Amino acid sequence: MEYDSLSAKQHKLKKELVCIEYPGIVRNPDRMLASMGGQMEMSMAISSEKRRLELRFRPESTYAKPLFGDRHVTAGLVLKIKTRRKRNQPNEAQVNAIEIAGHVNLIFKFDSMCDFQLLPAFRNRSGIVECAYNQLVPSGVITSIPKETSANIPYFLPPISFSRFDTAQTSIFKAKDILTNMVGPGERHRASRTKHGLYMSFSLTEPLPKEPNPLALRIIEQKRISNETVELIRNSFMERPVWTKSALKGTLQLSDEDVRYILPVMGLYFINGPWRGTWVRFGYDPRKHFESRFYQLLDFRVRAIGALHDKIKVKRVTNATKPCMRFANSHSSTRDPDKLSIARTVAEQSSFSFTMDTLPVMRIIFYQYCDVKVPRIQQMLEKIPTPLTGVICNEKNGWLPPRFDEQCRDILTDIVLSNFRKAKEADSNTSEFEETEGDETEVTFDDEEENDESGDESYDEKIISDME
Known part of the structure; x- marks a missing residue:
């Protein structure tokens, strides 16, 4: 599309936007925002330099472990493209207008692994798997005595986190003599981190x-x-x-x-x-x-x-x-x-x-x-x-x-x-x-x-x- 000086005023180059690479197909934008904690949690992650963006595929569950997105510095533009398609030829599109919606300096990427997910599901006496989430996490005002209902609630105490890191680790926790034979000659020692000071x-x-x-x-x-x-x-x-x-x-x-x-x-x-x-x-x-x-x-x-x-x-x-x-x-x-x-x-x-x-x-x-x-x-x-x-x-x-x-x-x-x-x-x-x-x-x-x-x-x- 050729450059038009009249349409150049519509470009919003000064508007700063944030890009999020969502790890999934978005069909409902409201559910997508809810999985990342809503606008409040997203604003806190964007404003803080060391804060990571949390994504929970089951935001309504207390036991859902989040997937963390890391922030990266980038340089890009957000384009708003208007196309025209024919009914008899839906695969062919004609570009009518291109507008710059803003520039992007920050992008969140979900490159890390998700922690182990433990669901509050149990088999009953008939062998059918049932979800006990409503029994474990009560809703509303509790009017009954805890001792009366505690006997029927199954035990479900998952840890806060199963893995210490959400990235693949190359460390091999073996004895020194075994580790020497497993690691190659050029990988036996990590690079020195000294600053060479006196x-x-x-x-x-x-x-x-x-x-x-x-x-x-x-x-x-x-x-x-x-x-x-x-x-x-x-x-x-x-x-x-x-x-x-x-x-x-x-x-x-x-x-x-x-x-x-x-x-x-x-x-x-x-x-x-x-x-x-x-x-x-x-x-x-x-x-x-x-x-x-x-x-x-x-x-x-x-x-x-x-x-x-x-x-x-x-x-x-x-x-x-x-x-x-x-x-x-x-x-x-x-x-x-x-x-x-x-x-x-x-x-x-x-x-x-x-x-x-x-x-x-x-x-x-x-x-x-x-x-x-x-x-x-x-x-x-x-x-x-x-x-x-x-x-x-x-x-x-x-x-x-x-x-x-x-x-x-x-x-x-x-x-x-x-x-x-x-x-x-x-x-x-x-x-x-x-x-x-x-x-x-x-x-x-x-x-x-x-x-x-x-x-x-x-x-x-x-x-x-x-x-x-």
């Missing part, structure tokens, strides 16, 4: 590498990470030579997927010592620079004072249940290489920086001293005298005096406790906190800290005198 133990004498592992550069090319993201992180390391992963992600608002592969190219990682858990730029030695004390790590733990400990979640939650197939695995999802990682995630400020208004998001959290925006702690760092020429840092405390971190933890604890009180007063519900505050404070504080009768200002001077 992870080092802290030492005062061992020299630090000045260049990254050449294999780490290949990883960036294979992952197709944009040069804009690499240059953004490189400039950040030129301004500040030592970073934690969380601080870099939060400051630049980057995703973990890109930062994890770029960091091994920018610096080395200390697994212990004063700069443990940080990435140090290649060519920079924090053991030789006194200003690197600002980049040392402070581990802060929220103490169990009243209801404060219960209101803040733990860092890691172990869940022994089976993986939920309703949500897609983030590692297996396809990534759009043209989509930049900049501004793709928004991290909370309190996850890597501490201010006078901070309430930590976790009970155990790590800060660099430069990210602790507390004037008193910054003044304490500035008051530390410059060491003499030839003096090296301490293997445990770095460039800081002994017990400096303990004093900082006390200051942060007082700030967090004060902010928690303000938050409780703002919610006009302080009864729970006031009742439990006094008793638990005496138990949770360390005895060594309670016996210290010296004031805060005198203790600051004591730390500085110890350093001298």
Whole structure:
């Protein structure tokens, strides 16, 4: 059909549509929508990036196991074609008009397998199979006593899921000697997932590498990470030579997927010592620079004072249940290489920086001293005298005096406790906190800290005198 400028206005190129490859022949659109949970469930699956689309071939049954559809990035158009057919020649059609109904960027495909289906059907005494669904799942208001009808109801307790995964698995759970003979020579070992980073133990004498592992550069090319993201992180390391992963992600608002592969190219990682858990730029030695004390790590733990400990979640939650197939695995999802990682995630400020208004998001959290925006702690760092020429840092405390971190933890604890009180007063519900505050404070504080009768200002001077 030739292009017509008059009909071009009818095209709706800006209208965004979602394509769903339904695994079946649709004769009734209403039943098709009901099998996918209706418009509400479909909208939730489309709006959430990690949510999978559920399809139940028996939506009226509670025991129906769903079939999951995965989302894929695509590029296509939806065409609305009007044809004309003759009654005597129904197989021949003449195209009268073609209209673009919209463009498609997202498509759901049901490529996975459906879980085992267990029907609530039983054989009666005469050998006929009957469905006991109405007896197992009552409808309406229950007026009879459960004990009266429980004897006639058959036992039907199917598990939540029979299989852990809905895709074919190639793992062979056999002994090592048997597995070696069954698997081919080129399939005995899976591909290495290392990022080829340089992870080092802290030492005062061992020299630090000045260049990254050449294999780490290949990883960036294979992952197709944009040069804009690499240059953004490189400039950040030129301004500040030592970073934690969380601080870099939060400051630049980057995703973990890109930062994890770029960091091994920018610096080395200390697994212990004063700069443990940080990435140090290649060519920079924090053991030789006194200003690197600002980049040392402070581990802060929220103490169990009243209801404060219960209101803040733990860092890691172990869940022994089976993986939920309703949500897609983030590692297996396809990534759009043209989509930049900049501004793709928004991290909370309190996850890597501490201010006078901070309430930590976790009970155990790590800060660099430069990210602790507390004037008193910054003044304490500035008051530390410059060491003499030839003096090296301490293997445990770095460039800081002994017990400096303990004093900082006390200051942060007082700030967090004060902010928690303000938050409780703002919610006009302080009864729970006031009742439990006094008793638990005496138990949770360390005895060594309670016996210290010296004031805060005198203790600051004591730390500085110890350093001298």
